[in-house]
Amino acid sequence: MTCGTLRHENIGEEVVLRGWVNRRRDLGGVIFIDLRDRYGLTQIVFNPEIAPAVHEAASGVRAEYVLAVRGIVRERPEGTRNPKLATGDIEVEAHGLQVLNEAQTPPFEITQTADIDESVRLRHRYLDLRRKRLQENMVLRHAIVRAMREHLSDRGFIEVETPTLIKSTPEGARDFLVPSSSFAGNFYALPQSPQQMKQLLMVAGLDRYFQIARCFRDEPQRADRQPEFTQLDIEMSFVQESDLMRLMEDLYLELTERYSNKRIMTTPFPRLTYREAMDRFGNDRPDLRFGLELKDVSDAFLQTQFQAFAQTLATGGQVKAIVVPGCAGFSRREIDELTEVTKRAGARGLATFAVEASQTRSPIAKFLSEDEIAAMTSGISAQPGDMVMAVADEPAVVARALSALRDNLGQRLNLADPDVLAYCWVYEFPLLEWKNEESRWDATHNPFSGFLEEDAHFLESDPGRVRAKQYDLVGNGHELGGGSIRNHRRVDQQRVFTLMGYTAEDTNVRFGALLEALDYGAPPHGGIAMGIDRYVMVMANEDTIREVIAFPKNQRGLDLMFEAPDSVGLDQLGDLGISIEPELRVQLWNTERQ
RNA sequence: GGAGGCGUGGUGUAGUGGCCUAACAUGCAGCCCUGUCAAGGCUGAGAUCGCGGGUUCGAAUCCCGUCGCUUCCGCCA
Numbered sequence: 001m002t003c004g005t006l007r008h009e010n011i012g013e014e015v016v017l018r019g020w021v022n023r024r025r026d027l028g029g030v031i032f033i034d035l036r037d038r039y040g041l042t043q044i045v046f047n048p049e050i051a052p053a054v055h056e057a058a059s060g061v062r063a064e065y066v067l068a069v070r071g072i073v074r075e076r077p078e079g080t081r082n083p084k085l086a087t088g089d090i091e092v093e094a095h096g097l098q099v100l101n102e103a104q105t106p107p108f109e110i111t112q113t114a115d116i117d118e119s120v121r122l123r124h125r126y127l128d129l130r131r132k133r134l135q136e137n138m139v140l141r142h143a144i145v146r147a148m149r150e151h152l153s154d155r156g157f158i159e160v161e162t163p164t165l166i167k168s169t170p171e172g173a174r175d176f177l178v179p180s181s182s183f184a185g186n187f188y189a190l191p192q193s194p195q196q197m198k199q200l201l202m203v204a205g206l207d208r209y210f211q212i213a214r215c216f217r218d219e220p221q222r223a224d225r226q227p228e229f230t231q232l233d234i235e236m237s238f239v240q241e242s243d244l245m246r247l248m249e250d251l252y253l254e255l256t257e258r259y260s261n262k263r264i265m266t267t268p269f270p271r272l273t274y275r276e277a278m279d280r281f282g283n284d285r286p287d288l289r290f291g292l293e294l295k296d297v298s299d300a301f302l303q304t305q306f307q308a309f310a311q312t313l314a315t316g317g318q319v320k321a322i323v324v325p326g327c328a329g330f331s332r333r334e335i336d337e338l339t340e341v342t343k344r345a346g347a348r349g350l351a352t353f354a355v356e357a358s359q360t361r362s363p364i365a366k367f368l369s370e371d372e373i374a375a376m377t378s379g380i381s382a383q384p385g386d387m388v389m390a391v392a393d394e395p396a397v398v399a400r401a402l403s404a405l406r407d408n409l410g411q412r413l414n415l416a417d418p419d420v421l422a423y424c425w426v427y428e429f430p431l432l433e434w435k436n437e438e439s440r441w442d443a444t445h446n447p448f449s450g451f452l453e454e455d456a457h458f459l460e461s462d463p464g465r466v467r468a469k470q471y472d473l474v475g476n477g478h479e480l481g482g483g484s485i486r487n488h489r490r491v492d493q494q495r496v497f498t499l500m501g502y503t504a505e506d507t508n509v510r511f512g513a514l515l516e517a518l519d520y521g522a523p524p525h526g527g528i529a530m531g532i533d534r535y536v537m538v539m540a541n542e543d544t545i546r547e548v549i550a551f552p553k554n555q556r557g558l559d560l561m562f563e564a565p566d567s568v569g570l571d572q573l574g575d576l577g578i579s580i581e582p583e584l585r586v587q588l589w590n591t592e593r594q
Numbered sequence: 595g596g597a598g599g600c601g602u603g604g605u606g607u608a609g610u611g612g613c614c615u616a617a618c619a620u621g622c623a624g625c626c627c628u629g630u631c632a633a634g635g636c637u638g639a640g641a642u643c644g645c646g647g648g649u650u651c652g653a654a655u656c657c658c659g660u661c662g663c664u665u666c667c668g669c670c671a
Contacts, residue, residue, distance in 0.1 A: 012606050043631065063621090080629055088631090105622060111632085112620080116605060119663060172671030192671080219670045327623030344597065344666070400667085446671045500671095544664095553662060 004040025008089045010073045017042055017092060018068045018100070021061055022111060022288055031058045032091075033314065034065060039136060043082070043091040044069050049296060050093060053350035057097045058103060063102035064110060101192035118546070122560040125551055137548045141536045143259055143277055145212060148232050148532075151251050157208040157234070164190060164195040164214070169510050173217035176227070184577035190216035190228075193409075196514045198235040203517045204526035207237035212532070221555045223544040224478065224534050228553075234483070235527030241469055242486055244249070245271075245425055246527050248473055248481070256351035256421055260539045265289060265422035269473075280515060282320075282403035283548040284429070287477030288422035290415035292406045297321045297390060306367040308348075312392040320398050321390035323382045328354040328361075330387055334412075341408045342391055353377065353388040353461040417474070418541060423475050423572075428452070431468035432499060445470050447496060448514075448528075449484035463499055473530065480535050483528025490518040563589045 003019045022036035028519045031046040061067065071092040082088030107123075108132050110114045119274055121128040128134055149159065168175045172375035175189035189195040189199075193215045200211045213233040221227065236244065249269055257262055265288060277284050280293045301309045308557040324330075330338075330352075339350040353373065354361040360373050391401045410416045431451045432441040441463050443449065450469040451459070458465045472482035487493035493515065497507045507515060530561050546552035553559050566588060573579065 023631075025630050025631060025633050027628055028626065029631075030630080032629095032630050032633085034631070039630095045629085048628080077629070080631085082631055085631080091629095097643090105604075112605070114606055114620095117663075120605080170670090173669080195671085217670060220668090222670085223665070225670070340598090346667080404666085443671050448671090477628060481636095556662095 001199075003035050003037040003042040006042055006073055006090050006092070008075070011075050011090060011414060013073045015068070015073055015092060016068060016070045017044070018353045019066070020103075020110075021063050021065045021067060021489075024058075024061060024063065026059060030550055031055060033058065033061065033067070033069075033262060034564060035092075040086055042087045043076075043085070044071065044094050045074070045091050045316055046094045046097075051095050054094050054097045057099070058094065060576055061097075061099065061217065062103065062105070064106055066100040068098040068100055068102070069094050069155045099320070119560060120556065122552070122554055125561050129550060133167075134547065134550075136222040137536065137540050137542065138550060140259060140540055140593060141482060141532070141548055144255055144536055144539065145232075145532065147255055148210075148257060149212070152208075152210045152234070155208070156246070157210045158206060158207050159211055160201055160206065162191070162194040162211065162213070166191050166197075171443075171510070172316050173219045176191075176216045176218050179576040179578060181575040184575070192217050194233055195448065196511070198233060198527060199448065199522075199525065200517055201515060202235055202237045202488075203520065203522045205237075205523075207523070207525075209236075209527075210234045213529075214290045221553070224531075224537065226533065226545060226549060226552055227431075227557045229545070229549075230532040232530040232532055233479070233527070234529070235525060236527040237523040239485070239524070239526055241427065241526070242564035244483060244485075244526055245269075245427075248530070252423060252473070252475075252480075255535075255539070260421070262421040265420050266424075270424040271425040271427060274343070274426055274430065274467075275428070277426050278399055280400075281397035281406065283406075284412060284426050285472065285474045285477055286403075286406065286424070286426075287410060287416060288424050288474075289417055289420050289476060290410050292322050292324065292409055292415070294320045294322060294402050294406070295380040297376045297379060300372050300379055301368075304368060304372055306364065308364075308367075309392050312394075314351055317392060318398055319390055319392040320402055321380060321382055321388050322406060322409070323401055324387040324413075325383070326385050327387040327413075328356060328385050330354075338389065338405060338408065342401040342405050344402035345401040346397045347391045347393055349391075350401075350405070351390040351392070353382075353390070355382045355384055355386045355388060357384040404466060406531070421475055421538070423473065423480075425471055426474055427471040429470045429472075430464060431455075431466040431470075432463045434464060441499050443496070443500065444468070445482065445484060447500065447511075450487045450492065450529065459499060461493060469526070471528070473528075475535070475538055478534055478538055479531070481528055481530030481539070483526065484525070485526035488518060488522045488524045490515055515577060558588070 002019060003017055003139055006015065014029050017035055019035040019037035022041055024036040025032040029048055033044045033046070034041045035044050046055040048055040066367055071094040072089050074093045077090060106127050107120055110127060129138070145548050165178060165188040168177060168187060171193050175191055175192065177187040179187050194211060194213050196386060198209055211233045213231050214228055215231055216228050218227065223282060253264065253267065256262060269287065282294050296318060297320065298313055301319055304310050312319065335352055342350045351364055352362060360377060365373065379390060380388070389405060391398050393401070414569055430444055431449060433444045435442045445468060452467045452469060455466040469485035470482065471484065473480045487496065494507070533548055536548040537545045542548060551561065568594055
């Protein structure tokens with residue numbers, strides 16, 4: 001029996017309910033207590049004329065006490081029913097009360113819905129988890145993960161667990177290292193993902209694998225990044241990009257339909273090449289719920305006398321613009337704020353043009369000819385009443401600045417409908433990118449991604465041009481997951497490693513097991529890894545993944561409840577052969593616990 | 595590593611140079627109250643305004659530094 005089950009038809013039954021005191025209303029005579037558990041609220045009545053001793057006991061009860069109440073389900077008197085409660089037609093007339101535990105006044109109100117300082121919430125996460133918001137998020141997360149398991153199991157996938165103690169591979173994110181007393185001086189690493197393991201499962205012939213996999217990356221936190229997070233990890237043999245996309249599309253359609261009230265914007269999910277996404281949105285994970293696309297207006301200024309534009313164009317830069325419909329009347333303050341947004345993203349400035357029927361007003365109008373301005377506005381079909389906002393710089397900066405501007409405008413103008421989920425695929429990412437600091441090519445995604453056969457001849461001559469068989473699923477501007485078709489022949493994999501500057505010795509040390517396995521009849525295979533935390537966050541309309549993780553760490557990666565990480569004793573360190581530099585012997589925690 | 599925002603009773607906020615002896619709501623404590631459900635009424639406790647320094651006759655308020663939280667960039671194969 002729970003606090004959410006009793007209804008009209010239970011009237012007259014004797015029941016026992018257990019739960020927490022949500023609220024107590026002591027009217028002097030009769031006392032009402034709303035008893036709460038995961039399933040709901042039930043009003044308990046303590047009537048001094050029916051059970052005086054029980055009533056007396058109830059007057060000492062406080063919020064969050066844990067009670068067991070024995071009583072009889074009664075119909076509520078006419079006019080006192082509560083339509084806001086599922087159990088609002090009835091109440092339980094208490095005949096017995098047992099206080100299972102008392103409770104201190106909590107540091108924040110369990111029933112409060114307003115935002116509470118997150119540090120306080122994290123320090124007492126078990127109380128935060130008592131609140132409706134997080135309980136609903138946990139239930140949603142469970143339902144989604146369960147549906148993922150069922151969906152894939154029904155299609156012949158098997159769930160395989162892979163180890164958490166593995167070998168460090170210094171590529172990509174920083175590893176969390178784990179020492180062991182058996183091998184003092186050597187370290188395991190926690191997996192950044194089960195990437196190599198799942199590929200080896202394909203070599204093994206377990207052609208459809210999935211796992212709800214915990215991944216660890218020792219990198220700075222973000223609203224959607226935690227040092228440990230969970231992925232739906234998938235790998236399949238004998239497939240192409242489109243097979244993976246279709247599989248995930250089916251799954252995410254089902255999840256969205258079953259577990260949210262959101263309308264899917266477009267099905268099948270639009271597919272954008274990386275190039276197209278960058279051109280149109282300046283971003284490889286565009287929020288497609290609204291337009292405000294980027295337009296290249298460089299052509300209008302090829303002959304311009306305006307130095308800022310002319311010089312940018314002469315040095316391989318570009319001028320791109322966003323047309324903001326109906327916003328010619330942006331205030332000075334709004335324009336300043338938007339300029340600040342683009343500046344923070346690296347732009348030197350933001351050129352604005354308020355298009356009016358008779359003229360176009362702009363702070364830089366005096367530097368430009370009327371023809372240039374007209375060529376620009378007509379080229380992008382700006383109408384009277386529109387605001388045109390432009391950035392001139394090298395392409396990467398333009399993309400970053402206008403993408404930030406676009407997101408800000410979307411928010412500011414309420415263009416992103418929270419009831420819509422706009423999925424899309426972004427594919428054909430570049431295989432490699434040039435790392436200036438290291439003076440070498442590096443994988444943009446993971447080093448095992450295959451490349452398009454038609455681009456293979458560029459591999460040595462123009463590596464930046466080679467497109468990978470790689471795809472990301474994007475939803476409402478969040479990267480929900482990504483994957484690729486892998487190199488299943490050693491020679492191809494070796495070719496990529498060589499480009500990345502690894503010697504045969506390097507690759508043998510780092511990826512020896514995988515490379516060797518490719519020599520033993522590795523089938524063509526590919527896969528994808530979907531971020532579960534991020535997806536649940538989107539489905540739950542939360543702004544951070546901390547709201548969908550039971551015990552998250554804060555932005556610095558600290559666990560405020562358990563107070564981790566923490567120093568350890570010298571004896572423990574001694575077993576591991578580890579000594580700590582004196583300047584690092586700092587006390588992280590000085591909380592006084594009761 | 596860099597940039598922005600925030601920091602005032604337990605919680606959420608107001609106060610942006612003197613009217614602050616710091617306000618409001620909620621929570622908490624006590625009293626009153628027999629049909630409430632965000633119960634109501636009365637009374638009360640509770641903050642040296644993150645910390646340190648400075649400017650000023652005077653600082654929650656301005657300046658500098660510092661710490662914490664948070665968002666973003668870098669980073670995240």
